Each structure stands twice: as C-alpha cells, then as structure tokens.
Amino acid sequence: MINNESIIESKAIYEFYKNMQKENVMLLYQGDVNQSLLNAILSITEGKLDTNENGSAKKRVLNIMVECVQNIYKHYEHLEQNIKNDYSSILMLALNEDKYIISTGNVIFNDKVELIKNKLDNVNSLDKEGLKSLYMEIMKNGKISEKGGAGLGLIDIARKSGEKIEYHFSKISETYSYYILVIKIKKK
Amino acid sequence: MDVLNLKGTDDTPTIVLNAEEKVFNISGRSLPEDAASFYNPVLTWLDDFATTQSGVAMKFEVKLEYFNTASSKLLLDIFSKLESINSNNGNSVNLEWYYEDDDEDMMEAGEEYSELVELNFTLKQY
Numbered sequence: 001m002i003n004n005e006s007i008i009e010s011k012a013i014y015e016f017y018k019n020m021q022k023e024n025v026m027l028l029y030q031g032d033v034n035q036s037l038l039n040a041i042l043s044i045t046e047g048k049l050d051t052n053e054n055g056s057a058k059k060r061v062l063n064i065m066v067e068c069v070q071n072i073y074k075h076y077e078h079l080e081q082n083i084k085n086d087y088s089s090i091l092m093l094a095l096n097e098d099k100y101i102i103s104t105g106n107v108i109f110n111d112k113v114e115l116i117k118n119k120l121d122n123v124n125s126l127d128k129e130g131l132k133s134l135y136m137e138i139m140k141n142g143k144i145s146e147k148g149g150a151g152l153g154l155i156d157i158a159r160k161s162g163e164k165i166e167y168h169f170s171k172i173s174e175t176y177s178y179y180i181l182v183i184k185i186k187k188k
Numbered sequence: 189m190d191v192l193n194l195k196g197t198d199d200t201p202t203i204v205l206n207a208e209e210k211v212f213n214i215s216g217r218s219l220p221e222d223a224a225s226f227y228n229p230v231l232t233w234l235d236d237f238a239t240t241q242s243g244v245a246m247k248f249e250v251k252l253e254y255f256n257t258a259s260s261k262l263l264l265d266i267f268s269k270l271e272s273i274n275s276n277n278g279n280s281v282n283l284e285w286y287y288e289d290d291d292e293d294m295m296e297a298g299e300e301y302s303e304l305v306e307l308n309f310t311l312k313q314y
Contacts, residue, residue, distance in 0.1 A: 035221050039198040055290035059254065063293070066219050066256050073221070132300075139264055139304060151259035160293065 008187075024095040033072045033089045033106070041065060045093060060160040060185050061093070061100050067153045068181065072106045075179075083107055083176055100185040108179045113169050116179065119151070120167050123158045131159045161185050189240055192233045192299050198283070200226055200266040201252060213249035214266075223258035227266065242277035251286035251293070251314070260297075267305045268312055274307060282308045289313050 006012060020028065028050050029041065041064055048056045072089050078169035108116065110173040126134060135155050158165055189207050196202035201216035202311040248270060267283065274281040285298035288311065295311060302309035 007284075035199065038219070055288060056292055059291055063254055066254065070219075070221055070256060070258065074268060136300060136304065137261045139261065139300075147194075152260060156260075 022166070025092060025185065026095060027091070027093040028090075029091045031088050032084070033069055033076060033091070035073075038066065039071045041069065041091065048093075054188055057100070057185060057187050061102065062159055064102055064157050064183055064185065065091070065093070067100060067157050068104045068183070071153050072104060075108050075112075078109070079107060087172065087176070087178060095187075096184075098187050100187065102183045102185070104182065105178060105180045105185055107172065107176050108169075110175060110177050113177055113179075117167070117169070119154055122166055123154050124164045128159070128162075131155055135159065157183055189236060190233070192229060194229070200302050203232065205237075207237060207244065210244065210246070210313060212246055213251065215249070215251040218255040218259040218263075220256075220258065225254070225260045227262040228261075230266060231262075231269060234266065234273065238269070238273045238276065238279075241279060244279045246273070246279060246281045247284060248281055249284045249286065253288075256298075260273075264301065264304060267301055267307060271305045271307055280311060283304045284310045284312055286314050 027038070027041070027044060031037075042065065045062060045065060046058075049061060063158040068091065072091070076084065076089065084107070090104065092101075092103045094103070095103045123131065123134075135152065138152055138155070154165070161183050163184045163186075168180040170178045170180070172178055191208070192203060192205040194200070194203040196216040199217060199219040201214050201218045203214050204211050206212070214230075250263070264312060270281045274278050285301065287294035287298060295313075298309065298311045302311075
C-alpha cells in the first residue's frame with residue numbers, strides 16, 4: 001500500500017486517510033499518555049459520539065477510555081525514558097458496524113506478561129454474573145495494589161463491554177513487550 | 189465545623205459538605221488518577237463529623253456523571269464512614285444516588301453499593 005514511501009509524503013497521507021476512513025476510525029492517538037491527555041480525549045470523543053448515540057453506549061465508551069488511558073500510564077510510569085521514546089502508546093476508537101472498537105497499545109515489562117494474561121483469561125472466562133461477583137468481592141476485600149488499582153479496571157472494562165477482551169503481546173526485547181488490547185462495545 | 193467545598197474540574201467532582209446548612213453532596217465527574225489523595229479530605233471531614241455532631245439527619249446526595257474504578261473503592265470508603273455515622277450520636281443518614289434516565293450502569297452501580305453497605309439508599313432518576 002505505501003510502497004517504500006514515507007507515511008508523511010503527501011500521497012501516502014492520502015492512502016493513510018483512506019484506510020482510516022474505511023475502518024471508520026474516529027480517533028487515533030499516538031504519544032505520551034497522561035491525565036491532561038485523558039481530558040482532551042474525553043472531550044473529543046464526547047463530541048464525536050454526541051449526535052446520535054444513546055446515553056448508555058456513549059457512557060460505556062467514555063468509561064472504558066478512561067480505564068484504558070489510566071491503565072496505560074500505570075504501566076508507563078515505571079519505564080525508562082528511552083523505551084518510552086522508542087515505543088509510545090496508541091489509543092484508537094473506531095466504529096465497526098454495530099460496535100465501537102477501542103484499541104490500546106503500550107509497552108510493558110516481560111515479567112508482567114504472565115500476570116496480565118492470567119487476569120485477562122480469568123475475566124474472559126466469566127459471564128455477566130461472574131464478573132459482578134468478582135467485582136463485588138474485590139470491592140469488599142481487595143487491597144489497593146502498589147500500582148494504585150484494586151484490579152478493578154479490567155473487570156470494569158469487561159462488564160461495560162459485554163464481550164470478550166482481545167489481547168496480544170509482541171516481544172520487543174529481552175525486557176519489554178508491546179501489549180495490545182481490543183475492546184468492543186455494542187451500539188444499541 | 190469547617191465547610192468542605194471543592195469546586196469540580198474536568199476530572200474531579202464538586203463536593204460540598206456543610207454541617208451547619210445540612211448540605212452534603214458529591215456531583216460531576218470523578219476520574220482522578222490518584223483517587224485516594226483526592227478523597228482524603230472528604231474522609232477526614234466525615235471522621236470529624238462523626239466525633240463532633242449529633243442528632244443530624246443527613247441527606248447525602250451523590251450525583252455522578254462518570255466515575256473511574258480508582259474512585260469506586262473510595263466511594264465505598266465514604267459510604268462505610270456514613271454507615272458508622274448513621275448508627276451513632278443520634279445521627280441518621282439517607283443516601284440519595286442519582287442516575288440519568290438512560291444510564292443503566294449508574295443505576296446498577298447504586299444498587300451494588302446498596303448491597304455493600306447498611307444504609308438507607310434511595311435511587312433517584314433524573
């Protein structure tokens with residue numbers, strides 16, 4: 001598609017745009033992730049969803065965006081600057097027929113991969129009631145982990161999504177992997 | 189006692205806790221990264237209330253548009269404080285949980301909190 005042309009060449013930008021349009025990409029962000037970015041992303045997303053979206057789906061999209069962004073920067077604060085420069089985060093919102101698709105990508109330490117994978121597999125194995133029980137259990141007994149979350153983030157994402165969370169880990173080096181999450185939210 | 193008055197921002201709620209005027213409410217968006225620090229003054233204020241006030245019928249209103257999971261545990265901590273206020277010094281607490289008419293998640297969140305604490309919980313649609 002791009003034929004060795006740099007993506008910043010004018011023709012390549014047009015191709016890039018056409019691909020984004022084909023996939024109904026509503027928002028694509030690549031770079032540093034922090035709380036002020038979160039506010040900007042929320043207001044852009046709200047504007048894009050405003051016109052013809054019902055309240056529940058809109059709020060679910062926004063809520064999941066918040067959890068995703070805060071999840072990313074929880075991982076990022078422990079990384080060294082050079083890896084942050086080489087591998088920034090991505091956040092994308094797209095619309096695929098009757099579903100919103102939120103995708104995120106960020107660097108994590110390899111030694112976290114197993115733990116995150118287990119959490120995701122656990123969350124994906126539970127139905128609506130199972131997720132509620134787990135949520136209530138952690139609310140009652142869970143301690144706030146050293147990363148600031150009570151492990152509620154992924155559970156909340158799964159509950160609001162109502163679909164299995166897709167994920168992928170790509171090994172970058174002996175120390176790091178790139179972690180992709182894909183979350184779907186039904187339009188109603 | 190002192191009035192706690194926090195003006196809302198893009199990611200933190202408006203909070204008014206005023207024992208004299210009997211106004212107790214949290215409203216807006218609660219999306220802080222560090223929810224524990226943000227809510228610490230609220231928890232301290234409620235501890236203070238518990239030890240100094242008596243015979244107050246508290247109507248505590250929560251009207252949130254969004255809250256993140258970091259806030260969800262802190263909201264439970266606040267409600268647990270209200271639970272202990274409720275059974276002491278002749279104070280009583282009625283918690284009013286507001287949700288927008290098409291926001292079933294916020295309604296369910298209210299129901300879940302009502303299962304987690306022993307408080308008079310009223311769910312109110314707006």
